[in-house]
Amino acid sequence: MCGIAGYIGSSFSKLPADEVAHAMARSLAHRGPDGSGVKALGSIVLAHTRLSIIDLATGHQPMADDAETVWLVFNGEIFNYLELRAELISLGHRFRTQSDTETIIHAYRQWGDAFVERLNGQFAIALWDVLGRRLILARDRTGIRPLFYREHAGVLYFASEVKALRAALPHASWKLDTKGLGQALLFWSTVGDRTAFEEVSSLPPGHCLVIEEGSRTLKRYWDWNFTASGSQRQISMEAASEELRALLQDAVQLQLRADVPVGAYLSGGLDSSGLVALIRQRSDVRLRTFSVSFGDAEFDESAQQMEVARYLETDHAVVRCLPGDIARQFPRLIAHTEATILRTGPAPLMMLSRLVRESGFKVVLTGEGADEVFGGYDLFKEAAIRRFWARQPKSRWRPELFARLYPYLRNSPAGNRAFSHAFFGQELLDTASPFYGHTTRWATSRRNWGFLSGDVRHVLQGWRPEEELAQQLPKDMGRWEGLARDQYVEASTLLYGYLLSSQGDRVAMANSVEGRVPYLDHRVIEFANALPARLKLRRLREKAVLRQALRPMLPSSIVNRTKQPYRAPDSASFFEAGHAPEYVRHQFSAGRLAEAGLFEPAMASRLFEKCRAGKALGFADNMAFVGILSTMILEDKFVQGRSLE
């Protein structure tokens, strides 16, 4: 795990001095505190900061082959590097180190641009082919590791985080991207290559960007393709669960590869409990596990966490998120997320990664991804009920099934029968829409747009973010089952842009911790995507095949537990007895709101007052509050250039 950066010029541009690469690397020191390196190669400069995990002695970067025809910086892990290495040695390649880094170089020399399809891992790569004079930027299949780029004055800059681009270009114009803000307030994250910043692109997951003299080609090498309805594997639940268990055992075994000790996050739910059980099968060493607890019972899962820790005999450590902690963390959090966020959930996870690091660990396995791969969210159940209801819209009892959703919420949208039917009945008959499963979520988040300033709304007038997203969807998606369509959209929006980023890589790396996600091993995803939906969502029980696969390893109380999504207190986190920290009041002040020009000051002030009075009960007000505050901090730090931490 590391940070990477660099820049490449065209034949007409003058390349910045190496000192710029050093400045980029310094800004990424949190991603790689164990060392750094810069290599100037004529028309390109590569930089790297290292968090050493595999081959501590010789894995330094930038790295080249013997003949120095291929240079590489890379962030992440290649979990199947030992198998690739053996294959490459059998093909005549000679290795100098034990690192996974060197494997990438030889894989490129052997297989050309198709090397990336051979990698099982989580990675962001910059590879310079000296003889071909071509740069390849590559990103893992689901977007676990970040990679951004920006062109300025004929030079293309790239880096693991936007702050390194800003360090390289302190005098360039830095603005928030208006459409990026529109997407974040609606979808919970930016989508595709769009970011929070104008002129800054994110390399999308499963893509390579090839830069050669005079051309730049973006290629997709992997996608969350699902098998068409009716053509899925014909397999029994028993056979599927056994195959899945073997696959997960292998994925976990690969991801336990490290030359440093590996711990695990334990939320108390099925996914992380199953993961810990799988690790325990593979290792005799007593496992260290980590979790967050909350004082508010609505959010706290301590009892479940302790039950699993006792059952699986782990050494369990807990960080307790107390009132005021989220507010104290928030400016630093946004400096790391580099994005508008609508929920505070990433803040306690940043506290958790600090606990991991202070406990002497650099690597943790997490249960992230299982809900997307196996259909775990209530959103998927909600869509299933809506589709069932839409077949008989006059049915009185079909919508009664909504009462089974969201049992963990204090103010549940399913709480009142008549209104839940009206809420979930929005666009009920539009079952062919690729966004059918997301209709109700986006109906709530769309309200955030109401706070935007007249200037911003003017820019967004006539722009339909759903239509733009629809154009990025696979052409054959209409042949998939409804659940598969919902899963694809979820993976393209919330998982990629928020869970793996703001709540994943960025908050772990804030404390120099690498998170690994075995449920997103591409073989696991491809296995699940070929199954019929009924093996995932079965009679409104989520993740059926995963539950069955993990059943032999866990007590029934855990296997049968209904999913409780991880959440943290939102606007209430920022007020103690009606008082907010000075920086929150400042960001919501009329002067500061007018300076940024993003939100209507009078509306934002009223929202602030409603939250201060403790009257913000629902998702909508809470999301708007956190969305405005995070955006204002983002603007202050990255556009105005002020130091806020």
Next chain:
Amino acid sequence: MASQQIKDFILKNFLFTDDASALKNDQSLMSSGVLDSTGILELITYVEDTFGIKVSDDEMLPGNFDSVDAVSAFVSRKQKGA
């Protein structure tokens, strides 16, 4: 007058504005995104506190709460003891 009070409450609490043109009296509050399902709870609490009435479970219907006109007609009926 109840109608104006209700409209003012919705404008200030859900649309965060004083601009009366932002909301028509017959506009559906749910389908136009003014209220989500938890917003309904806030609106009902406000109506109970402000007009001294009790809203029973079987009165919590979109027909009674989905527009300014619907809420004011409901309040009026309740105050008359209908």
